[in-house]
Amino acid sequence: MSAATLTTEIPTLCLDLATRARTASRGMAAVLRAAKDRWILASAKALESRASEILEANAKDVAAAPGYGLNTAAIDRLTLTSARIQQMAEGLRQVASLPDPVGEVREGSVRPNGLQVLKVGAPLGVVFFIYESRPNVTVDAAALCVKSGNAVILRGGKEAIHSNTAIHRILADEVATAGLPVDAVQLVPMTDREAVGHLLKLGHLIDLAIPRGGESLIRRVAREATMPVLKHFDGICHVYVDAAADLEMAERIVVNAKTQRPGVCNAAECLLVHEDVADRFLPQVGAALAAKRVEIRGCSRTRNLIPTTKSASEADYRTEFLDLILAVKVVPSLEAAIDHINTHGSKHTDAIVTASLSAAQRFTLTVDAAAVMVNASTRFNDGFELGLGAEIGISTDKFHARGPCGLRELTTYKWVVTGEGHIRG
């Protein structure tokens, strides 16, 4: 639609989309779990039975991808196959199996005057989800938003518009059949960049914006949004090897945190080593990391102990490499490690390896991060690994939700107060 859309029409189309979503969200608040799961499971089946429609549309996107300047890795993420469609359907079935966060009683008490007070999970309302090239996100985001009782406005990247349109058509066809409000799941049909800007102005109709993609997308959304934004910025994650660490365990954790999947936000970017164990640990971990082709950028003591080490700049200690590069520093104490993390880190995920209970307690109490790991890889900061079932993102904010965001983090709550004619004196 992009080329055909007149610029003057875009604000009207955006307002219409958001108004429909607001209306749908009112109905969504009362939809039973049975209906929501019926839609999710029917959609899973329809994705499988109508896979050829998706593959055909996806082929158009893949063909156009070089024209958008996508590199091989990006084209691979964009490309769908029968197996990937099957994974999307399986993902839906998992969401159907998760408990409904709406109506969940989170607290409850009877006050001294007999008033019954319940704090009950409730939908946020309308979620605006903005993402980049992977079309499977269309399915994930729609399912998580609907299961949490919200209406959703999906806005994918222009590179995936044919795939997203085909997937959305299948999801939307099942919406009415399952008895959900007809506009519960909408896709922004315009690929114009300014459509996002217009939607971000509609804070009275949209309750939350979730950008998923590169830092520039997140910064743009945070800057322009008139509604709250669930932000997912850098993961500058640390592993601190304490004086009391089991050094074999520390090596396994450092290698895993750095190399198991270096391009993700919960991969380690910096290793801090207590000076009491540096002489023994650094040569050992240096060899293990070298075997995995990790480049080390270290302080002078690190360079003495691992000869291949490059000199680390101050900037290296504040960088999310997302690559096989690790900044390393020898620290004189636990306190120095904590200070370094709180000063240089990004409050995402930081780990300590130690056998000392008091060191573990000090670290977990005073490191200011969404997740603090003791004797475990930073890679475990993930919605599935922490038991949330599925995640729509990892929040680096402290407000509302911190760390992995699953179904419950897509809801708010309301106080339900029941009396027998209670009045205030």
Add this chain to the structure above:
Amino acid sequence: MSAATLTTEIPTLCLDLATRARTASRGMAAVLRAAKDRWILASAKALESRASEILEANAKDVAAAPGYGLNTAAIDRLTLTSARIQQMAEGLRQVASLPDPVGEVREGSVRPNGLQVLKVGAPLGVVFFIYESRPNVTVDAAALCVKSGNAVILRGGKEAIHSNTAIHRILADEVATAGLPVDAVQLVPMTDREAVGHLLKLGHLIDLAIPRGGESLIRRVAREATMPVLKHFDGICHVYVDAAADLEMAERIVVNAKTQRPGVCNAAECLLVHEDVADRFLPQVGAALAAKRVEIRGCSRTRNLIPTTKSASEADYRTEFLDLILAVKVVPSLEAAIDHINTHGSKHTDAIVTASLSAAQRFTLTVDAAAVMVNASTRFNDGFELGLGAEIGISTDKFHARGPCGLRELTTYKWVVTGEGHIRG
């Protein structure tokens, strides 16, 4: 300091304040409840023993008040007495008795792989609290922020600067004695309006801004802030009297919700009556409200049943009167009442009076408000009444906290994950 402060110095002073607060917040995260309560209780005692300092300073503010254009009611709110200082001290003792939200384990489980996962209450960090003329807020806000493990920057109105400075001096004198970080409780010494603007730009040092005062203050803070803002906007609260209501109970609740304290946010502003009971209920409640000198602005059916009724405009159904004025409307159904509330209300507090369980359930499920009352006055939406112990405000947002905000709402959480060398495969 206002007159003496050079405009060029203000950004530097603000940056210094916020940097000190950030440093203090790091220390605050590890302060035990015992030390926090020690400070709160010592402060209560010091407020009492040093009351004359406060009264002397307050007299200067009261003397200057007419020059700031304050009316009699505002001067009354500004004026401190021995009894009011005593109340401030009692308020502190109540906060000391409340549980510590920091370290509170909110969820916990062991994952199938043996990882122990805890979701633990943690301070937000630095709270910037901006308020208007009542100096007792200085004490409340400081105690709630410190008890929740945060460092606080207090910014009162210029009309109360002498009182706030005297109170802050007393609180700050006790900070070091109790073993808290020295800059845990700071007062912005500059009364220049632009100081607020500079502090609101420091989103990297301040985690939350809380404006408490009129709508223009809140809108200004929300517009300029680079950090999250806990907002407290209008309360356009409804009472809906259902076809199945006990009409005596309904009368008591309507009169209480409207007249017990008409100037507050949880007072009712609109009455909706099911048409099946309008003929009986409206004359009855009309007489009761007339006895309390409430002006009624109603629809045509209301005007037929309560002859003194003025005609309600569309705007009357969207107005927070904060006065003895009530908008009234006869509605054909429960659904029409819910639609009216979701369209005209402010998502603050709405009540239903009914003996019907299904009507109560439909209402509580689909009315989108922070608090939904069944057979109880809207006036019960209050931190103390709902069991939160104390409140720093009532949030009209859905994100993070909704409704009354107490100690827990001044915190975030962190995930603490403990393994035995766990790595991801």
